[in-house]
Each structure stands twice: as C-alpha cells, then as structure tokens.
Amino acid sequence: MYWVSVITEAGIFAILALGLDVIWGWAGDFDLMFYGYLALGSYMTFVLTIGKPTPPVEYIIGWHLPVLVSMLLAIAVVVGFAAIVGAIALRNLREIYFAVTTLGAVSALYLIVENYTSLFDGYNGVYGLINPGQTALNLTYNGYRILLLVVVLLLLFLAYLLVQRLSRSPFGRMLRSVREDERAAAAYGRKVFFSKYRAYLFGAAFAGLAGGLFAIFISAFNPSAWAPQELLVIYAAILVGGRGNPRGVILGVFVIYIGLIELTRFLPSPAARPDFAPALRQVLIGLMIILMLRFRPQGFFRERPGVDPGPRPAGRRPWRLRVPAAAASSDTAAASPGAAVASPATTLASPEAAPAAPARNPGRDGQAADDGGTG
C-alpha cells in the first residue's frame, strides 16, 4: 500500500508537470505561479465538496457537490484565475521580469490565503476530504486507494496522449517558434501574446486537475503544503526529464519522486531532528537543478524536433540557383548537384543523421537547446 501511495502521488505530479511543460518547455515562460494553481485547485475542490464549515474552522462556499463536479468547477476557477494573472504578466513581461512577477503573484496568494482566514482557514487549512464516495462505491479504504491510483494513472495516460498529440501538431510547433524568436514569429503572422496566453490557460487547467486529485489523495491542504521547497521539485523534475518532451517530463517526475524518496528514505535523521532528512532531500533537489542546468540543460530526453522522413522529389528538377560547384563548400555543404541527388536512402533510413556541414558547429550543441531565451 505504501507503493500505491507513492505512485499515486507521482502520477498526480506528472499531470502537473505536463501542464507546466506546456508553459515553460514549449512556450518558454518560467512561471513560478504554477504551483499556486495546484493549491487553488485543491482548495476549491475541498470547499465545494466538504459542506459547510463547523466553527472555529472557517472557509468560503462550503457546498456539498459530488466530488467530480467539484473538480470540474475547481478547474474552471483556476483557469479563471490564470486568465487574470496571464493577462497581466504575459502581455509585456518576459524572462526575468516574468519570473519575478509570477513569484510575486504566488507569494501574494500564499500570504492572502494564510492570513485571510475566512478564505480557506488560514494556516490550519482545510481537511476532512477522506476518500469521497468510498461508501457509495462500496469499497474498503485500501480498495478506494487502489481505485484512486488506477484513476490517476488513467488520467495521466489520457493527458499524455493529448499533450503528445499537441506537441507534434501545428499548435506545438507554432508555440515553440514564438519561444525561439518572437519578432520572427510576429513577422510571420503569429499572435505572440495570444498563443502564450492560450498555452498558459491550458497548462493552468492541468494544474487545476492535479489540484483536485491531490486534494482527494491527501484529504487535507494547508499552506505548509506549498512552501517554497515544494514548489521547486516539479521544476527539477522537468529539468531532469527534458523540457518540451512529454515522455521525458513524466519520466523525470517518476524518477525524482520515487528515486529520490527511496534514496533518502534510508538516510538517518538525528533523534531530536525529524526535519533533517526532508531538508537533505531538498538539498539534493537543489543540487540536481544546478547540475542539470550546468551540464545537461536540455534534460535527458531532448525536445524532439519535427523530423521529416519523407521522400525527396525525384525526376523533374524545377528552377535551381546557379551554383558554382568549386566555391560552394565555402558557405554551404549541400550545394553541389551531385550531393543533392545522392542520398534518398540515407534520409529515409536515418532522418537525424546528416553529412558534413551540420557538424560544423558541434560545440554549440549543449548550449543550443538552452540559450536563446528558453532558459
């Protein structure tokens, strides 16, 4: 049952990471507010399911809806919130300015939730959402947890299918072009703000979903669940897995959550200090972030480019540039007509392999996927 719990949690955060990857990996916006959407999704799921609060506990709304309906409404609220934050932050701010603004947003939200107790009962938080629907489904506690695991994995799979399809679609390609060079994208007819905004809302929806699932999983939610420490784990996971690669992102999350947790489970904590091992875990995560950024910024799974395995046009060659073969090599390798017809077979067999010229800039490879604003 321990493993059921661990994998369920990893699955929920994998869904979360897929959403963040769309905003950060594809669109290139380093959004520190993202975890706040999970928190908001969790809170909303609670206050819509758990019914009226009993004093001294206090929180808003307090309806008693079926948990599935609550989750859908929670997602809507989260997306609404993201619509406001995105409209302000994405219009003119990029890079550092965007990061700072979203950090401010999540800090502000955290503070408001913590201090304005009538919202979500401040520091105490909300609790009591224990396996909603368990009796209706006639399950034992463990049975419910297993069902939850299945549901989470199923949703993760569906999310993966959707995200993977989008990644390879014109939408994904367009979003990445905006990330790579906004000016060029605008010069080719792309609406820069609008596309980033769409991506932002799309990602936030995933966070809302993950928030609802997390609320069911953990049956309680309070500000300690979203301390700065918690925030960064998901970013580390994406860095490890590979930004812009949905499979990599999911793998990164599972590796970090399961691998790291397992690794540090056996670390000793001094008797009087239970916070030692969790703190050590965070230190390792911090180290991982720095090392990945330094040595493998594109992660272990690169963003897969739009590879064309298709055939080369045979036969009739339309108008061609005049190409003095001798001078061709000075500025491009594929210039000579001989080379041009040479290798349809090579192209089909190994779409990623390419002859001499591209190797011209091998040293930039490590940097290539990182700089230019992807960060």
Add this chain to the structure above:
Amino acid sequence: MTTFLVSVGVGLSTAAILALSAVAFTLEYAISRIANFAHGEFLTIGAYAAYSGQAIFHQNVAAAALIAAVAGMLAALALNAGVIEQFRGRSAITVLIATLGVALIVQNVLIMVYGAANVSYSFAQGGLHHIGPFLLTTSNIEVIFSALAVAGLIYVLLQYTRFGKAVRAVSQDRALAQVSGVPARRVVMGTWALAGAISGFAGFVLADTIGTFGPQLGFSFLLLTITAAVAGGIGRPYATLGGALIVGLVIQIAGTYTSSAYQLVYAFLLLVVLMLFRPNGVFVRRSSTAVRA
C-alpha cells in the same frame, strides 16, 4: 496623524534595511547581469552567523555585525565562483533558476544545522526616543544611521576610488574593460564580496529588528528587495536608495491601515505596477521587453 508618523518612522527603519539589501542586489545585477534569487540567502547566512557568534561575543553588537558581514561576503564569493562564473554566457533566466536552486540548498542546509524553528538574538533593544514627531527605538536609530553610513561608503567607493571606476567599467562592458587593462575577474569578485558583506550586515540588522527569525528570513525579504531595486532602476545603485525608500514607506503605511501581514501583498502590487509601467525604474523612461503582437 500620529499613527501615520509612527508608521513613517518605522518605515524609515525598514526602508534603511531594504536599501542595503537592494543596493547589494543591484550591484550583483550590474556586475554580472543576473537576477540573483539566492540574494536573500546572504542575509540569512549573515543573520545566522551573528547568531552563532553570539555564543562567543555575547552583547557585543559590533562584533556580531562584523561576523555577519564577513559571513555574507564569504557566501557571495562562494556563489560567484561556484555558480555565477560557471554559468557565464548562459541566458539570465537560466542563471536565475540556478540561483533558486542555491537558495533551496542554503535554506535546507540551515535547517539541517540549526533546525527549522525560529531563533533570536538576545541583544538589548534600547529605549524609545522621540525624534521630532517620530517614535523610534535605539535600534531603529542605529539601523538608519548605519544604513546611511554604508550608503555613503558605497557612494565614495564607487565614485572616487579606482575600484569604483573599474566596477562601473566592468558593469558597462566586461570584455571592453578587460581589453582596456581592467582586471575584470578580480573586480567582479570584489563587487560580489562587497555586495555579500552589505547583505550579511543587512541580514543581521533585519533579524535584530524583527526579533525572531528562521531559515526563510532572507528569501521572504527577496521580493521586497527586488521591488525596491526595480523601483529604483535595476543596475543603478544610487537610484536604488530612492526606490527602497518608496517601497519601505508604501508598505509600512499601507500595512498600518490594514493588516501588517499583507505588507508583501502591497509590495507585490507595487511590483506589478512597476513592471508594467516602469520596468526600468521610477526615475527612468520605460521600454517594453516583448514584441507587440
């Protein structure tokens, strides 16, 4: 009226600490072109160093301040050598994320060493004084004076010494300065050392003013620091002082009339407004960063 004046008085004290932190942040940005999200940790390290030093130096505030400054300086040098220089040439956002990683590490190492619970100093706060219409403790006054002294020192340093000229040269164009014979690497290290020392000192003073503090002391001060730096104009140390004053006063006053817990929220609102309309500082004309599309 009295409330307002009292809050302005306290606001000055906060603004003074904020000014120190923000000037240091601005120096870091100016010399290395990065937003150092581990900046708050210099303050935290300074505060904890003074805390540990208290066991030795007891009531000697000056010694504690010195220890804090030295600790901050060492931390800054370590960060520069270990991270900033390693990431030279990478995009600013990459370095920002890396410094976030550092912040995570430092905070948790502090938890491992000192525990997560809050600690505090045992320095005497001194009596209350009426300075004109303001009500300040001796501590408050000392803070304001030391901040002014440090600010004055920085001004003299940057304006009149060779080091200062070198700093300005390197922050404008590192390659060019190097070619002109400026020992850029050493200037960068010197600037980080200075920024770290100021931050460590600021951390000590902040911890002393607040009373109890924990490993998140500096990080929670980071947002305010950045707001003050942005208000003044990132990369311009003198204007930063003005920015810090604005921010310190705004949040203190706003916090008095509603609840002081929301201070950071007001800082955030101010930050958003600044980002949208005056990203280059209140005192400069604005320019937008994104493509209008």
Add this chain to the structure above:
Amino acid sequence: MSAALLEIENLTKSFGGVHAVRECTFSVPEGEVVGLIGPNGAGKSTVVDLVSGFGRPDFGSIRLAGDQLIGKRPDVISRLGLIRTFQTPREWRNLTVMDNLMLARRRFDSESLWRSTAHARRIRREEESDRVAVRGILDRFGLAELKNELAVRLSGGQKRLLEFARIAAAEPRLIILDEPMGGVNPVLGARIGDAVRHFAEEGRTVIVVEHNLPFIERTCDQVVVMDLGEVIAQGPFSGLRGNPRVIEAYLGMDLGHG
C-alpha cells in the same frame, strides 16, 4: 508601369527629438524590385520597422494595396501579405530547417488548440502537401540535406539561405529585405541576387534595404535614396550617378564600383 502596391506618404517618426524619418514619401510598384539606399542614419531601417508594424509613426500614411497599415500589429500586417527580414538572420533556432519552412506556410487555422487536437488527421493531409512544396523549395536553395537539422547548427551562409527559403515558402505579396548582404561573401551574394530576381519573376514585390551598391545595381528595377530621414531621389540606379544630392549624401563614395 504597374500599379503601386505600397504607398508611403509623409511618414514621420522621431525618437527623443531626433527625426529618424521626416515626411518620407515614395511608392513601390507591384512586381518590381526597389532598392532603398542611403548613408547610415538615413532612416531606412526605421521605415522598414514602421511599414512592418514594429513601431508606430508619429504622422503619415502607409498603404498596402489600399489597406492602411498604421496602427496594425506586426502579425496582422504579415497576414496581409508582407514578409520582412531583419538585419541578422532570425531563424527559429531549436526547430529543424523543415519546421522553419513549414511554419512559413501560414496554416494559421490549424494552429488552434481545438483543431490541432481534433482534426489531427485532416491536418496531416494538409501538411503532406505543404511538405512536398517545402522539399522543393529546400532543393532550390540547396538545403535539402539539412532539412532535419536544427536551424541553430547551420553556418552563417546557410542561415541566410534558410531565410530566403522561408520567404519562398510563405509566398508573400510584398517582401522587405533588411540588409540581406550583411557579412555575405560574393558567391552567396550571387545566389541571393538570383533569389531576389526570381521573386520578382514570380510576381512578388521586393524592397531591398542595402549598403552594397553593386548588389542594388544588379538586382533593382529602381532605387529610392534617403538621407537624414528624407527621400532625396527615386529612379533607376543609372540615373543616380549624376544626381548631385545623392553624391553629396554619400560624400564622394564611389557609386560606380564597390
């Protein structure tokens, strides 16, 4: 003489009190290659920015086939049929050469979230026909082998060619080239010149901002000369050599060779 595709009237823009462009007026006939030359600081790049929407003029009018362009965002203007380049090649670095060109094909509708998800099969069919066209274009520019390479790995010359391939893929009505010969060796320059003439043969209109006067002489049907923000001459290149204002603006630069 064909009708004017682009009409610029009294265009004025100043930055902080300095007039970058001052009552600039000229028109560009459809299907021609028009050079835009002038010494540094003449305002050429500013004009390009204003026409393409990357900046807003203080005063004046810019009409593309009758549509007023002032006040429109760059992406809106692009969708009206304009493609412009920048002084340094701005390829989408971490995308493949193939993707760079596919993005130029302007299938804006299929880029919505909904269509990309729900109509994936239909989109794939559209893409296939685009891919065939794009492969042909890559062939023309000698970039076929590099189609699956990340654009960032291309050499400087290849990036220039990629730019032109991308323009070709977009099939624009009006093309503005901002210093396409910057840092380009003569061999590549010849290919670029061919590409520009070929665009005109296809019926497209090209404006070339350049300092390289031999290139202008070779490729342009007529030339607009700017100095200090104003248009000081317009006409065929051969006519400029005798124009005293032009000579004065270039302060004795040799217009005959280069």
